[in-house]
Amino acid sequence: MRYLSTRGEAQERPFCEILLEGLAPDGGLYLPESYPRIDAATLARWRPLSYPDLAYEVLSLYIDDIPAADLRALVRRTYTAEVFGDARITPLQPLAPGLALLRLSNGPTLAFKDVAMQLLGALFEYQLGRLKQELNILGATSGDTGSAAEYAMRGRRGIRVFMLSPHGRMSPFQQAQMFSLADPNIHNLAIEGVFDDCQDIVKAVSADLDFKRRFSIGTVNSINWARLLAQVVYYFAGYFQATTRDDEVVDFTVPSGNFGNVCAGHVARTMGLPIGRLAVATNENDVLDEFFRTGTYRVRGSAETHETSSPSMDIGKASNFERFVFDLVGRDPARIRALFGDAVARDGGFTLDAAEAARLPGFGFVSGRSTHADRLATIRHCRQQHGVLIDPHTADGLKVALERRRAGVPMLVLETALPAKFEATIAEAVGFAPPRPPGTEGLEQLPRRFEVLPADAQRVKRYIADHCAA
Numbered sequence: 004m005r006y007l008s009t010r011g012e013a014q015e016r017p018f019c020e021i022l023l024e025g026l027a028p029d030g031g032l033y034l035p036e037s038y039p040r041i042d043a044a045t046l047a048r049w050r051p052l053s054y055p056d057l058a059y060e061v062l063s064l065y066i067d068d069i070p071a072a073d074l075r076a077l078v079r080r081t082y083t084a085e086v087f088g089d090a091r092i093t094p095l096q097p098l099a100p101g102l103a104l105l106r107l108s109n110g111p112t113l114a115f116k117d118v119a120m121q122l123l124g125a126l127f128e129y130q131l132g133r134l135k136q137e138l139n140i141l142g143a144t145s146g147d148t149g150s151a152a153e154y155a156m157r158g159r160r161g162i163r164v165f166m167l168s169p170h171g172r173m174s175p176f177q178q179a180q181m182f183s184l185a186d187p188n189i190h191n192l193a194i195e196g197v198f199d200d201c202q203d204i205v206k207a208v209s210a211d212l213d214f215k216r217r218f219s220i221g222t223v224n225s226i227n228w229a230r231l232l233a234q235v236v237y238y239f240a241g242y243f244q245a246t247t248r249d250d251e252v253v254d255f256t257v258p259s260g261n262f263g264n265v266c267a268g269h270v271a272r273t274m275g276l277p278i279g280r281l282a283v284a285t286n287e288n289d290v291l292d293e294f295f296r297t298g299t300y301r302v303r304g305s306a307e308t309h310e311t312s313s314p315s316m317d318i319g320k321a322s323n324f325e326r327f328v329f330d331l332v333g334r335d336p337a338r339i340r341a342l343f344g345d346a347v348a349r350d351g352g353f354t355l356d357a358a359e360a361a362r363l364p365g366f367g368f369v370s371g372r373s374t375h376a377d378r379l380a381t382i383r384h385c386r387q388q389h390g391v392l393i394d395p396h397t398a399d400g401l402k403v404a405l406e407r408r409r410a411g412v413p414m415l416v417l418e419t420a421l422p423a424k425f426e427a428t429i430a431e432a433v434g435f436a437p438p439r440p441p442g443t444e445g446l447e448q449l450p451r452r453f454e455v456l457p458a459d460a461q462r463v464k465r466y467i468a469d470h471c472a473a
């Protein structure tokens with residue numbers, strides 16, 4: 004399997020070469036040259052498999068430069084009941100007939116990003132070991148991504164993490180989660196500024212190509228293909244739990260921000276998994292809902308991006324969206340350069356032409372939007388009707404799922420975090436604090452390790468240089 008760039012001007016490369024990279028050199032995103040197709044016989048063969056064995060089957064269609072025995076061992080070490088709290092890894096929780104949550108948030112940081120990030124950590128360690136190289140991961144986080152990355156990379160050979168976060172602006176639980184890690188390869192840098200300042204520093208450091216090369220700087224952001232690929236697996240796992248036959252159709256609703264999670268659903272559907280519709284749920288930051296309603300993609304700047312009570316979906320620009328549009332425009336890299344290279348950069352967006360708009364319904368997407376009031380009402384409703392407490396992001400999903408349900412078609416809502424991470428909003432909705440999962444009760448009392456630095460790329464570079472055995 005070779006990987007190509009959506010912008011068509013980068014060399015095609017095997018999986019292990021794109022594994023450690025972000026954007027392609029031409030500014031595009033990597034995608035497989037084609038999607039393997041799954042027939043009914045394969046679905047039937049996969050149905051009884053355990054999660055790690057299913058993951059192996061899916062991954063091995065896309066990864067042909069890691070020996071099979073190594074890939075299988077790596078996947079089995081990653082997806083364990085010890086790490087994910089349940090041997091099913093992503094168990095289905097029925098709410099009502101034809102309506103269920105696919106529970107993705109029982110990993111170490113209580114959000115779905117663990118499912119992909121834990122695999123990424125294992126793949127990185129494996130590949131760096133083969134190359135006898137080291138990697139210094141530099142990232143910016145406002146919450147879920149940073150903690151998932153740190154818990155996936157802690158203690159791994161050949162890897163250091165330098166994670167920038169806005170000083171004092173993460174939720175108390177998120178701060179405790181990240182800052183309590185004692186592993187010497189994890190560095191928390193609390194930046195005196197906002198999230199955008201952190202992101203600007205990451206960009207500035209990465210733009211210094213000499214520094215980047217000298218200190219082997221890499222990233223783990225949401226455009227990494229291996230992360231998206233790992234997420235494809237749970238659409239299959241959810242489908243098998245929700246059905247008994249291999250021709251039943253199932254719909255999914257996905258709380259969305261950067262379009263990574265739901266793009267994995269698009270890949271699963273393209274492979275032949277009988278997904279009817281993919282409902283894209285947004286919060287007040289409704290770039291994606293607007294696109295699927297109107298065919299117009301209009302990026303929002305940071306001034307136009309709202310701070311909401313489902314903060315992990317507060318994005319003005321969906322970094323994985325280009326992957327889907329590439330498939331929508333018939334995988335035409337010239338058209339992608341015109342839309343994303345030119346129109347988005349110049350005009351802040353684009354509108355599909357008539358032929359593209361006519362193709363859009365064939366991809367099965369529908370969409371919806373949720374507000375703070377909807378979120379609170381849905382958390383309350385889910386608790387009263389079904390006895391299940393959900394987090395604010397999952398509530399955005401459930402709100403849209405209830406609008407988009409179809410008679411006779413099971414609707415699976417992807418749970419993207421546990422309520423314990425968002426205490427204040429849960430208390431506002433139901434009047435009490437969410438329960439703490441086992442192992443997180445005393446988190447805030449643990450000693451903390453972090454360094455406060457000014458919003459200055461030079462200071463961050465110096466910190467990295469001082470903490471690398473270069």
Ligand SMILES: *Cc1c(COP(=O)(O)O)cnc(C)c1O
Pocket residue numbers: 114115116147148225258259260261262263264265315316396419420
């Ligand atoms: C990251 C995140 C999302 C958004 O997922 P995308 O892949 O960016 O669309 C939704 N909910 C939670 C809790 C998240 O952490």
